[in-house]
Amino acid sequence: MKTERLIIRELKIEDALDMYEYTSKPEVSKFLTWEPHLNVEQDREFINKVLSNKDKESYYFGIVLAADLQKLIGCIHIYDVNERHKRCEISYILNPDYSGKGYATEAVAAVIKWIFMTLGLRRVQALCIEGNVKSECLMKRCGMQYEGLLKNYAVLKDGKSYSMKIYSICRGGTDQL
Ligand SMILES: CC(C)(COP(=O)(O)OP(=O)(O)OC[C@H]1O[C@@H](n2cnc3c(N)ncnc32)[C@H](O)[C@@H]1OP(=O)(O)O)[C@@H](O)C(=O)NCCC(=O)NCCS
Numbered sequence: 441m442k443t444e445r446l447i448i449r450e451l452k453i454e455d456a457l458d459m460y461e462y463t464s465k466p467e468v469s470k471f472l473t474w475e476p477h478l479n480v481e482q483d484r485e486f487i488n489k490v491l492s493n494k495d496k497e498s499y500y501f502g503i504v505l506a507a508d509l510q511k512l513i514g515c516i517h518i519y520d521v522n523e524r525h526k527r528c529e530i531s532y533i534l535n536p537d538y539s540g541k542g543y544a545t546e547a548v549a550a551v552i553k554w555i556f557m558t559l560g561l562r563r564v565q566a567l568c569i570e571g572n573v574k575s576e577c578l579m580k581r582c583g584m585q586y587e588g589l590l591k592n593y594a595v596l597k598d599g600k601s602y603s604m605k606i607y608s609i610c611r612g613g614t615d616q617l
Contacts, residue, residue: 441550441551441554442506443546443547443549443550444506445505445506445543445546446503446505446506446543446546447504447505448501448502448503448504448516448547448550449501449502449504450500450501451490451512452487452502453484453487453491455483455487455502456480456483456487457480458511459483459487459515460479461535461537462514462533462535462536463482463483463486464476464478468535471568471571471572471575471596472596473594473595473596473597475597496521496523497519497520497522498517498518498519498521499517499518499519499521500515500516500518501518501551502514502515503515503516503534503543503544505538513534513537513538514532514533514534514538514544514547516530516531516532516547516551517530517531517532518530518551518555519531521559521561525563526560526561526562527561527562527564527565528559528561528564528565529564529565529566529567530548530551530555530564530566531566531567532544532548539574544578545578545582548578549581549583552583556611561611562610562611562612563608563610563611564584564608564609564610565587565607566584566606567590567593567604567605568605568607569596569602569604569605570589570602570603571602576605576607580607582609584608584609585607585608585609586607587606587607588605588606589603589604589606590603590606591603
């Protein structure tokens with residue numbers, strides 16, 4: 441996939457170092473379940489796992505700068521793809537060094553379009569921990585609509601339960617086929 445400033449493609453094992461650049465930063469996984477990575481080997485293992493997974497319920501895309509094709513700046517995960525109900529969930533991470541320029545919005549909007557056009561799904565949902573304001577703003581910028589608060593929905597690294605906000609976007613609007 442190509443956008444104005446980005447290439448969105450499958451991950452490669454060579455992306456491990458760029459990935460480690462952000463997985464090692466505590467702020468990146470603050471609202472996520474995993475601990476910051478301690479070495480690049482963890483990223484290599486992660487990419488190998490992604491590349492060996494050939495099921496059709498999950499897709500990983502790397503976000504790469506079109507102006508510097510060697511530079512991975514984030515990734516997007518599509519998961520819980522449900523063919524029967526034509527829906528899936530999406531999550532995303534951007535290297536904070538590239539934050540505040542609209543790259544994540546550009547990438548996520550393109551991936552949502554790809555999900556509708558190529559996978560033929562009708563609903564994309566995304567969840568964020570209440571308080572993950574940057575994620576929530578991104579969902580809104582991508583045209584997603586707030587649907588409600590899922591109480592005590594996720595347990596984070598501190599062992600506490602957190603509520604999550606759910607947003608979605610539907611192809612052609614709600615209840616349109
Ligand atoms: C969620 C996350 C991807 C959002 O990153 P981001 O940098 O805020 O998002 P974008 O790249 O779309 O940039 C948007 C910002 O750039 C600004 N911007 C500049 N040019 C822009 C453009 N052309 N288009 C859109 N926004 C633009 C926006 O105003 C916005 O700024 P603001 O935050 O001050 O309002 C990032 O915070 C992240 O990786 N968080 C950690 C992982 C995580 O929690 N993921 C979510 C799991 S639910």
